[in-house]
Amino acid sequence: MNRAFLVLRKDALVLIRSPLLLTILLAYPVAIAALLVLVASYGSSKPRVALVDEDNLPETVVIGGHRFHVDRTIGEVSKNVDLVRLSPDDADRQLRDGKIVAAVTVPPGFVATLKGMVQSPKLEVELSRGTISSRVNQQVQALVYSLNRQLQRAYIGSNLKYVDLILKGGNGVILGRQFNVLGLERSQKLLERMPQTPEVRGLEDFIQDARLGLADTGGAMRAVAHPIEISYTHSRGRTQVLSAQVQAYTLAVTITFLTLMFAAGSLAAERDENVIGRLARGLVGLGQLVWAKVVLAAGLALVLGLAIALAFGVVIEVGNVTGGEPWARLPLLVLGLVLAGGSLGALGALIGALTREARTASLVALLVVMPIVFLGLIPSEIVPPAGWASAALPFTHAYQFFSAALWELHPWDEVVRQAAWLIALGAVFGGLARLGARRLLA
Amino acid sequence: MSSAQPLLAARGVGRRFGQTTALEPVELEVREGDGVALAGPNGAGKSTLLALLAGALETSVGRIERRKGVKVGWAPQRPAQYGRLSARENLELFARLESEPDPEEAAARLLAEFDLPTKRSPSANLSVGNRQRLNLAIAFLGKPDVLLLDEPTAALDPEQRRRLWERVGALREAGGALVLATQNLEEIERHASHVAALRDGRVVFSGPADEYDRTQADTLFA
Numbered sequence: 001m002n003r004a005f006l007v008l009r010k011d012a013l014v015l016i017r018s019p020l021l022l023t024i025l026l027a028y029p030v031a032i033a034a035l036l037v038l039v040a041s042y043g044s045s046k047p048r049v050a051l052v053d054e055d056n057l058p059e060t061v062v063i064g065g066h067r068f069h070v071d072r073t074i075g076e077v078s079k080n081v082d083l084v085r086l087s088p089d090d091a092d093r094q095l096r097d098g099k100i101v102a103a104v105t106v107p108p109g110f111v112a113t114l115k116g117m118v119q120s121p122k123l124e125v126e127l128s129r130g131t132i133s134s135r136v137n138q139q140v141q142a143l144v145y146s147l148n149r150q151l152q153r154a155y156i157g158s159n160l161k162y163v164d165l166i167l168k169g170g171n172g173v174i175l176g177r178q179f180n181v182l183g184l185e186r187s188q189k190l191l192e193r194m195p196q197t198p199e200v201r202g203l204e205d206f207i208q209d210a211r212l213g214l215a216d217t218g219g220a221m222r223a224v225a226h227p228i229e230i231s232y233t234h235s236r237g238r239t240q241v242l243s244a245q246v247q248a249y250t251l252a253v254t255i256t257f258l259t260l261m262f263a264a265g266s267l268a269a270e271r272d273e274n275v276i277g278r279l280a281r282g283l284v285g286l287g288q289l290v291w292a293k294v295v296l297a298a299g300l301a302l303v304l305g306l307a308i309a310l311a312f313g314v315v316i317e318v319g320n321v322t323g324g325e326p327w328a329r330l331p332l333l334v335l336g337l338v339l340a341g342g343s344l345g346a347l348g349a350l351i352g353a354l355t356r357e358a359r360t361a362s363l364v365a366l367l368v369v370m371p372i373v374f375l376g377l378i379p380s381e382i383v384p385p386a387g388w389a390s391a392a393l394p395f396t397h398a399y400q401f402f403s404a405a406l407w408e409l410h411p412w413d414e415v416v417r418q419a420a421w422l423i424a425l426g427a428v429f430g431g432l433a434r435l436g437a438r439r440l441l442a
Numbered sequence: 443m444s445s446a447q448p449l450l451a452a453r454g455v456g457r458r459f460g461q462t463t464a465l466e467p468v469e470l471e472v473r474e475g476d477g478v479a480l481a482g483p484n485g486a487g488k489s490t491l492l493a494l495l496a497g498a499l500e501t502s503v504g505r506i507e508r509r510k511g512v513k514v515g516w517a518p519q520r521p522a523q524y525g526r527l528s529a530r531e532n533l534e535l536f537a538r539l540e541s542e543p544d545p546e547e548a549a550a551r552l553l554a555e556f557d558l559p560t561k562r563s564p565s566a567n568l569s570v571g572n573r574q575r576l577n578l579a580i581a582f583l584g585k586p587d588v589l590l591l592d593e594p595t596a597a598l599d600p601e602q603r604r605r606l607w608e609r610v611g612a613l614r615e616a617g618g619a620l621v622l623a624t625q626n627l628e629e630i631e632r633h634a635s636h637v638a639a640l641r642d643g644r645v646v647f648s649g650p651a652d653e654y655d656r657t658q659a660d661t662l663f664a
Contacts, residue, residue, distance in 0.1 A: 014527070276498075
């Protein structure tokens with residue numbers, strides 16, 4: 001029987017006999033992956049924005065004959081931000097402390113200017129400094145855009161009432177003055193009852209043309225206000241939580257934690273148990289020992305990864321959502337899990353060889369995992385050095401493999417490229433681990 | 443191969459750990475029937491020399507020569523076994539690694555010979571004495587020609603010591619050899635034919651056991 005296999009079987013037996021360790025090894029990375037997904041989803045969460053009211057906004061404002069409930073309107077237009085009312089001093093302090101990302105100030109006279117409908121009142125926006133300021137700017141612009149849309153609707157509705165009054169006639173109010181309008185329809189009927197002289201026929205033709213023209217006023221006004229409208233439809237594809245991207249991240253993060261910690265700890269444990277000397281004296285070569293840890297890491301990654309993939313697949317089936325290929329792509333995922341687990345296991349074995357003590361190895365592996373994962377999460381287009389560093393580590397390639405396997409319509413090019421990366425990195429780290437394993441004998 | 447060639451030999455073997463020299467170059471030969479005692483105080487280099495002879499450590503200088511076909515059994519001072527595996531599982535695993543033809547039978551035999559518990563409880567839960575017995579039992583796997591034992595009797599009761607020396611005696615009578623690290627003068631007198639006394643990593647005495655007397659031992663440990 002192959003000696004590396006004997007060590008592998010021993011490690012599996014030891015792992016099974018350590019239910020607490022096994023539970024932690026399985027549960028911890030899943031918990032971390034879930035937390036990372038939550039953190040990642042925070043990226044699309046609502047930023048906290050202050051509303052500084054220096055105009056003492058009333059409960060309701062009537063603009064263009066349309067009554068706005070201020071709080072309700074603010075609630076409707078601030079769906080993408082968490083808008084909190086603050087005094088100018090509080091807003092200034094919290095902006096400096098980073099507790100809010102922007103302050104929107106309603107200056108004195110804002111409502112009066114708005115009601116006058118002659119000039120455009122201005123909101124004052126102060127943004128925090130930092131990398132997310134552009135995103136916050138977009139959110140605040142979206143907020144003002146929403147407010148403008150509400151007002152446009154009101155203005156258009158108000159203007160259309162006057163148009164309707166001109167068409168049909170009746171009582172109206174402008175700047176507090178009541179008046180009565182005959183209206184084009186009634187004017188036309190009056191003219192029909194009058195002797196049909198050329199002048200009367202001319203007036204009838206004009207009224208008819210005016211009625212036809214004014215009938216399209218609503219559509220024309222809306223078109224001017226919004227030359228391009230967006231039509232939203234809700235697809236039946238995967239939700240964000242179930243998306244292939246999240247699934248790929250969950251798989252990559254989980255197996256990175258598991259394999260690094262296990263491979264590092266189990267190789268160093270051979271020294272802790274004082275067995276390394278027995279093995280190294282011709283029973284099991286150091287290369288075979290490293291190989292056994294790599295294979296075990298690959299096996300663990302396969303078991304845990306498949307369990308996660310199956311869980312995702314079942315939820316997708318039960319939820320009756322479409323999108324992705326949860327079952328058809330499973331064989332491809334198996335290949336990725338084995339390669340990623342092996343490559344990460346080789347890196348873990350290197351950590352175990354260098355640290356030489358199981359507890360230290362596990363701690364170092366834990367400390368190393370977080371930077372590896374976060375490096376992989378930083379888009380290389382934004383921070384190129386992070387991309388270069390990440391390319392030299394298996395996590396990113398594992399993620400890209402899983403992402404392609406689960407998501408891409410034609411995944412083969414990407415899968416082959418990432419598989420080559422994982423094999424190459426595994427060979428490099430495995431070779432270094434073999435060299436470093438000599439330290440275990442000292 | 444000529445029988446003049448020793449079963450096991452250290453040719454100018456030395457070992458450094460970083461800047462620290464644990465063992466200066468040493469010459470040692472082990473022949474059929476030999477009982478070589480490595481004597482000396484703590485830190486003298488006895489365990490290092492045994493580990494080098496066993497092949498568990500790489501030499502910094504010199505080389506270890508082993509006659510072709512000669513098998514070596516090694517029991518380090520600190521028991522070397524897997525704590526999560528039972529005594530039987532440890533023996534079966536190492537029996538397979540030692541290419542025993544029938545690992546289960548070898549494990550069962552050594553469990554009985556060393557009076558080890560047959561329960562499935564992890565060996566980490568065994569008493570200190572039982573752990574040392576398991577450590578020694580593993581050294582007997584693979585039918586070794588040379589036994590390298592590091593302070594083997596420290597945790598054994600008198601009856602187990604007696605049984606151990608019986609087995610070692612049988613091995614030597616069958617043409618095998620023993621290399622023993624010890625600080626026990628009585629063991630040297632009864633079981634050694636040759637003594638290599640070490641101090642601070644250097645061999646300070648090498649000769650027949652009957653020339654190694656209490657005066658030299660007292661000087662060595664002074």
